[in-house]
Amino acid sequence: MAQSFLSGLIHILLPLVLFNGSLLQFSIVSFIYGFLLLILPWLGTINSKNIQTRFRSFILVISLISLLAIIVQIIFQSILLANRPYSYMLNNYTKITQILRYCGLEWLDTFSDIRILCVIFPDIVIFIVSTICFVIIQYSLYNSRSSQSNDFQTSTISHTTNISSSNSSTTIINRNNHWSRLLSEVRHIRLFIEFIIVGFTAFVKPSLINSIYFILFLIIAFMWSLSVEFGRKFALIRALLVVYTGIYLILFYLYQLSFFQEVLPASFSRNLFQQKVQSNATTIQSIKRRSLINTVERRNTFEQYSSSSQCRWSLEQSNDQTWQEQIIFIVYSILGVLERQSYFLSLIAMLAWSITFHSLLTLVYLLLACLLWILSDSRKWCLRMSPFFTIYGGILLILQYISGFRISFNQLNFAYDRRTMEQIGIRIDDFQPAFIPLLLKSFYKMFFWLTLRQYINEKRLANTEVNEARRNSIPNDSYPRRLGQWLINLLTKYWICVSCGMLLLVSIQNTVVIYRIIYMVFYLFFIISFQISFGFWRKTAATFYLIILIYSMLVLIGIYIYQFEKVHVFLSEKFSIQLFASIGLEVVPSDVLALKLLTPSTFLVVNIMQLYYFHSGWMNLISMSRVVKHMNEVLVN
Template sequence: LVVAGTAYPSVVSSIYLISFIILAMMWAFHVKLLTPAVALLRAFLCAIASFQLLMLYLYQIQHIQDLIPKESIYTRLFGLTPIIRTNCTTPHQLLLYPGLKWSVFVEPSGVFLLLWSMAVGVRIDGDNLKTKEKKQFGKKMVIRLKTEKSLHGSCWSDIIHPQVWSVTYHSWLTFVLLIWACGLWMVKERSWYTLCCSPVFTIYGIPHCGTAGGNIVVGWGDLNESELPTVINQTDGNKLYLSAFGIRRYEYPFLHLGIQILYLCGFWLVLHQFNYIRKHGGSGSTNGGLIDGSFTTEADTDSWAYRLGEYCKEMLSRYWIFVVIGFHIAIATEGYPSGTKIIYFALFVLSTVSFVISWQFFRKSLQLYWIVLVTYTMIVLGLIYTYQFQDFPKYWKQLTHFTDQQTLVSSSITNPFELMLSILLPALFLLVVVLQLQYFNDRFLEVNDAILSIDGDGHTGEEGSAEEYEMGELNSGTREDDESWLTRQCRKMCPVVIGSIKTAVSLFIRGMEFHLWRLVFITAFAVAAYKVSAIYATVVVFWVLMLPARVTHRSLYIVTTVGLSLVGMAIMFLQLHFINLQLPYNCTVTVHVGCCCCLCGLLFVQQNMSRWIGIEKMNRNGIFFNHINGLIAILLMISFERVISLRQQWRSKWLKEVRPTVTAFYPSVTWRDADKGLVEFCKYFANFAFYKFGVEACFVMSVVTIWVRADMYAIIYSLLLVIALVLKTRLSLHRYWKFYSVALIILLVWQYLICLGMPPVWCVANQYPWMKLGSNVTEHDRLVRWMFLPDYLIVQDSTALIADFFQLLFVIAQLFVFEHENGEWTQFGGDNRYLTGADLDQVTLVGNPRKNFMLKKARSVLDQLKGFTFKYMIWVTMAMVFVAGTTRISLFCLGYLISFFYLLSRHQELMMGAPSRLLLVWNVVLGYNVSVITLKVALQVISCVYIETLQQRACSVVQLLSLVCSKRASYGLDAPSTTDQTCELSYTNAGLTWDFICFLFLLTQRRIFSSYYFLHASEDLKISMQLAAR
């Protein structure tokens, strides 16, 4: 009936559609369909379908088509469409009219299927149907009991259907549905009120679908504008567009009719359930728990599917708020800013600030916050919906007295797809917030209720209730005798899977508790590095200075959250059309080159004050989220850190968890357990990797920073690294580390200020003193880049400072280790003092505090790994030294080769000799490696700035030292070849990569030689040599 009634709208097809609506209403009111009246209707429809098929068949005759042309209004009204065209010269050839729509072919097919199905239904014996119906009465009662538990979800769909209908088809009639649905979302017992409103929904939707919304009348026979106008000229000269009332012309009305009938089926479904409740005595929302979905049986609660559903509900109650936050950010920052989005963003930052400052206030105001958000979203949804109607923007302007530029909402949207998207996002956000408000908020507040009294007494209830608040895991139920194999396997695997997930989540959160503050700092600095401005310069200065003082981080987070929230609001407000942020300054920059003076030009766009401050205007066609994503990332990371902190307080309050003294994933594993097995060693390494090898990690990070920077500041970092490597004792390194940290902090802040430069207004009357550097313009630009100086023309690469920040972060972490390693950390992580060569010389085989893993009869996997590391790792290191010496031909590589052959020739002597001599030789090789890195970085000023002059006057020096610029593109050295073919080098980099790899292995090997375990490997080698000599 639906296909036949909507495929090609006409007078005849409307009979099918009306019949379908009548039958659907009978089903919704629980009227029996096997009655004589329905049989009479079926016979009538059979006659109509047969008559229509006959008329369609006869109309394909060419003579009848000539007699009644296809342009006639009667043929179009009754759906007589010519499909076959007959050519008198070739009467046996089948010809079709060109340009026919596919719906023309669907119409006769649908009518034929309708006729066939009804004819088959006439042949079915009604008595047999009644007998079968009586036999299946018991089964239907069981199905009804199950249907009762699905009423709640069906009422949900009945609220969502009007919203989807109104979003899909924009008109005043569907706007009523939208307002109606929003009102139902706000009431408390929405399920019962939705059922009560289902008759009205259905009665309102039927004419809307049949006439205006479905365009039956407009679709009849493709009536044109003169026969059935959609625009009416009024007496005052204005035009009334009937599209505002849902009357439109579609190319394929079948699709739109089908979609709206599908919406109407949802209303019929709820109306059917409403009449079912009335028929079985239900009269209210408290009737047996039918409406609120609380009707369950004991068998249902024992099923694993029910417990899984309860577990999912518990998880949604805890984490659905994150979905709301994501939608809130999306609706506030999508597209170009407007007045409505500014209020959304203000609500977002207000909730973020309140959460970071005070959890108690945030929790108490959360209910009000959701109500405000829902109410405002409804207002915005109605505002956007009505603003798209014709002449309605004029009414809004008259009401608010705003100009076109000051209008708070977006302009009128003519594209139907864009219109649907503009309405769909607020509608989805409304749905998400309502779910949080009505279904998850109470449970969310109940779970987090303990945080309100962190300083009070602990929980005195049972431990089971705390566990229930913590995870809400699946409870094991009683097994049924007739459960299937799949059910049994699921019952067995669920605890294993849940346990694995809980362990992984627990380790992840524990790691966040230890290291999340570092991620917050990394995020803040990375955002500031990618978007250099005066606003982020303030963040960099305070955050870098406060990095070592962890007690100030909480206050720093609060101040930053408030400040960035105000900045975000200001940036969003300044994007409005009527605000002009262009603050250009015309700067005449004079560059002195040698004895001459060159005028480089006027700067207009580059020297913009708003860009320097960080409040520049975005592109009109851009997305505001891309303009402010860094600021939002900082706010979210601070909020996430606050979540982890509150969770830690929650567990301490309810579960009586004591925070570990050391930042360890496995607090029970200490240095005494490291030699028990591979698993214990891995746990110990996860606990104290940085505690034991933090200094080496800082050295490696320093070399990485030197490798990335390769400029003047890399030389400073190299000198600081050399000083740290020279120090022999842990105490002297601790004293130097404080100076090291302060120096890195000052250098990092200074370099960021260099990237920012002076304000553009300063360039009007002042210039930098180093504008006279260099003998020409190219040399001047390269010197400014290598020395990392501020300049009006050259923008320094601020993202390179991220490596500097990681270096500082590692150094600060090691400083924290230095301050705590001589206290109670020693009993967990073990002694952390340096072992010099003299100390190792005095250790005997019996006096070695570490067990001999080489002489065990049954060696474990851990013992075998130790044997490879302490006995054969030197060969891998020597191989890296050899590779570093053979990657290119230069004086530096020659030193690597000499070191390799010396170590190769004296390998056994060094391994079996005194540890002090071995460490002395190894320190010489390591010192040579660091010297090569320092010299290569220092020679970058020649390789990148004066390379052309050096190639012409000292080509042998270029080839001997293999002088190649590491950042050729930055210094304008794209082509590796030169005009002088005799001085050409095939290398594209300075070889610092292999120097870094060699440094990594040499440093690791030095730590191996400084261990008690290495003495066992050395003793085993001596024994092997003695046995071989026999």
């Protein structure tokens, strides 16, 4: 009981008080608290050996440092009170007062009550918590020594007890097996959280120092997409990242002191490193963000990374599954479906990327998505092209990260002006945050990595027997399969209504132009042919949807390309602007271009889903034999 309580104090309460003590003020003492906070996760797990050696010495050092800080603070404030008026003796010594502030000694007459608490209170709290931890350590060591004298009696009693409790121990072992499987999956989730934290740390402030996190983010993502196992080498990389993060935290903390600000003045290189003087609130937020990644990474460095933790969750449902395992089973089933349909998600991501970030570089994604969609076997070609568009997306992500540095456009000697570079796809926002663009592009690229992983796995599992075993690994009566089948049947029945509704919406939206009139012609043809001849409508439905898709792609590409300034100027010289306006081509401001392209893009995706996913099922539902059978049943009733 004492050891569990001690574990909570050391792993939860002590880091919190050290964290607050290092951030509430900037001084040498608070720097020592922060350094001790970084050392704490490296001490290992709490057991009798580590408590006796590492933790006892570590807690003793914290207690002595906090006690020394309290004593020095009391002496300093007593001297100031003894020489009245208060702090009069330090008014003329700026160098001495600056050194005293570095040591955490300040006069309190000009401070608010909250500021006084921030200066005095952390040392007292750290001393109290560390003293309690040290007392509990001494108590646990005393109990361990006294328990060793009773080992013989305990072993005799346990021998008779083990015989009578064999049945209960079997139940406990089974329960532990459930929890071990659950913890294995939690470990997978934890690795994903680490990946997100590394990317988040890199995206918040692009800089040369943060580029290490960005490079590691890309390396981990590409390793995962290539189905490379994360072994002990990855644990070594994490350990090196922890050391780098700790050094960065120390440098970032020291830079908040005025001495280091005088040594490193503002310059172009400083803008690259994103180091700047901040107020207490913003500094605390930034250091909290980096402390988060540092703590998570260090905590995982000492854990054994077994090869069994890399295996997928078994898709075979057993009768003794707990509710936690059932939830994980459902989640993994959904993820398996998403992985098998990753090619479609990648095509949507290409379309969304090109629309969200209009440029010549993203036009490649729009053309590639349209080309792959109209191919007969789009899945096969999308998987084959996955290495290309994944690497290309990585290049675009790197360009976005570099353009997010604190560099103005005038500091870079481009051959073209700002507007032309933005049309190409290189946007220098002059110290504007690049977090949102990086986050969106990384979200789109996540589907590219998933598709590449699917392609690599299918190449490795080319054996049909293995593929068939994997395909049949989920029982037919399992809840995820039944839920998925019900959802597919529902969408097969009613998705055509969504498709027709979108066709009508596109044709009557906003002003009447030629390309919307053509959409209205398609809509009327679809409805009238259904009413005149049902057989003719069934035979031409697939061809109709294919023509709609090709036409929608041409409209989308035409609107997209017309937004480029060079294209617009060239065409306006050859033809009148009114002609293009009547067709439906007009220049739209960049901030509303994504909204203008959203409707035709959504219509394109809806009709693609109807043609490739639900059309055959819908045709089976409305086949002539089923219609005749249904009519006979109605007449009989």
